[in-house]
Amino acid sequence: MAVRSAAAAVAASNDGQHGTQHGTQHGAEEGEIVTTQPDTTALPAFGTVPAPVMVVAQTTDGVWGPARAQPVDELRIHPFAHALHYGTAGFEGLKAHRGVDGVVRLFRHDRNIERLRRTAQLLHLPLPPAELVDAAIREVVAANLDVTPPAPGALYVRPLLLGTEPNIGAAAAPSSDALLAVLASPVGDYFSGGGRALTLLIETDRPRTTPQFGEAKAGANYAQALTPTLEARARYGADQVLFAPDGEVQETGAANFLLLDDDRVVTRALDSTFLHGVTRDAVLTLARDLGYRVEERTVTVDELRTWDGEAALSGTAAVLAGVGRLVFGDDTVTLGDGGVGPTTTRLRDALQAIQRGEAADVHGWTEPVNG
Numbered sequence: 151m152a153v154r155s156a157a158a159a160v161a162a163s164n165d166g167q168h169g170t171q172h173g174t175q176h177g178a179e180e181g182e183i184v185t186t187q188p189d190t191t192a193l194p195a196f197g198t199v200p201a202p203v204m205v206v207a208q209t210t211d212g213v214w215g216p217a218r219a220q221p222v223d224e225l226r227i228h229p230f231a232h233a234l235h236y237g238t239a240g241f242e243g244l245k246a247h248r249g250v251d252g253v254v255r256l257f258r259h260d261r262n263i264e265r266l267r268r269t270a271q272l273l274h275l276p277l278p279p280a281e282l283v284d285a286a287i288r289e290v291v292a293a294n295l296d297v298t299p300p301a302p303g304a305l306y307v308r309p310l311l312l313g314t315e316p317n318i319g320a321a322a323a324p325s326s327d328a329l330l331a332v333l334a335s336p337v338g339d340y341f342s343g344g345g346r347a348l349t350l351l352i353e354t355d356r357p358r359t360t361p362q363f364g365e366a367k368a369g370a371n372y373a374q375a376l377t378p379t380l381e382a383r384a385r386y387g388a389d390q391v392l393f394a395p396d397g398e399v400q401e402t403g404a405a406n407f408l409l410l411d412d413d414r415v416v417t418r419a420l421d422s423t424f425l426h427g428v429t430r431d432a433v434l435t436l437a438r439d440l441g442y443r444v445e446e447r448t449v450t451v452d453e454l455r456t457w458d459g460e461a462a463l464s465g466t467a468a469v470l471a472g473v474g475r476l477v478f479g480d481d482t483v484t485l486g487d488g489g490v491g492p493t494t495t496r497l498r499d500a501l502q503a504i505q506r507g508e509a510a511d512v513h514g515w516t517e518p519v520n521g
């Protein structure tokens with residue numbers, strides 16, 4: 151599959167060509183990944199355009215070597231590599247935002263580094279030092295400043311961690327070696343339709359992940375969520391699945407879930423069953439700043455059925471996306487008027503104002519990156 155360059159993508163985004171969120175564009179070659187969009191408010195399909203530079207580090211005999219910048223290209227991985235057979239693959243997702251002043255700033259990447267290390271522990275991979283990951287993230291952003299679009303676009307940064315020991319007899323043993331590749335991609339909006347409120351199917355039978363991987367950002371979790379998500383789309387026209395095993399709400403396949411109203415924000419308390427979102431934490435902090443009561447506690451499916459307020463998904467990609475409908479098998483509950491609620495909009499705006507350098511960063515969440 152051909153991949154058009156990020157520079158071409160960002161340039162094309164200013165050419166007045168039309169694009170859609172997913173799939174092949176008009177005029178694109180067969181199988182080519184799409185990069186054309188009308189302007190920078192509607193950048194290419196999320197994650198389809200590699201930025202030109204990646205940063206790679208690997209271990210030798212379990213000891214981490216230096217991070218090196220190189221043109222984005224195929225990785226050399228032995229076909230016996232542990233990750234390819236036994237699933238020792240994890241990753242992260244964060245963004246660098248171009249502010250109204252033109253400065254590009256990372257948002258809370260220290261949290262993503264911590265979480266990547268947690269994933270490495272859960273996958274029993276050699277632990278990448280925080281300083282190494284930090285240097286690699288900064289370097290990848292600095293090297294790709296040219297293709298970092300203005301808001302609402304951003305440079306999405308994707309650290310990838312793979313078990314590389316070439317051993318197909320290690321089904322019950324950890325990988326002694328690992329590779330870290332920090333990739334980047336200029337992105338627009340994750341959900342098609344931008345501000346459109348989403349429909350979630352409530353799934354109480356099948357879990358999103360095995361119990362021991364709830365907190366890990368392991369590739370296996372996304373594979374596990376795929377069947378329920380595809381079925382929810384095909385059968386119910388749902389955008390996402392809200393996993394609520396045993397009637398307790400956890401999260402969707404790629405974002406945390408929040409209930410909101412005029413006075414409060416309610417979400418599941420941190421535990422080992424779900425991914426501890428950086429955006430979730432930021433939204434709760436901003437909610438407290440703005441005088442909302444924050445309740446971190448169990449949310450049951452029964453409570454969802456009678457919730458008289460708003461709901462939203464939080465995540466690096468989703469930002470804070472409004473939820474308009476909850477589907478419980480044959481019953482659908484419409485929240486409010488089915489659109490994005492006012493508290494959701496207020497919190498989303500507050501978060502984006504900080505990310506874009508429009509509001510004071512009182513919590514010290516952003517860090518400028520220079521070329």
Ligand SMILES: Cc1ncc(COP(=O)(O)O)c(C=O)c1O
Pocket residue numbers: 243401402403404405406425426427428429430464465466467
């Ligand atoms: C399963 C899952 N939950 C929650 C999130 C939100 O996390 P964050 O806000 O750190 O992006 C993500 C996205 O990374 C995710 O994949």
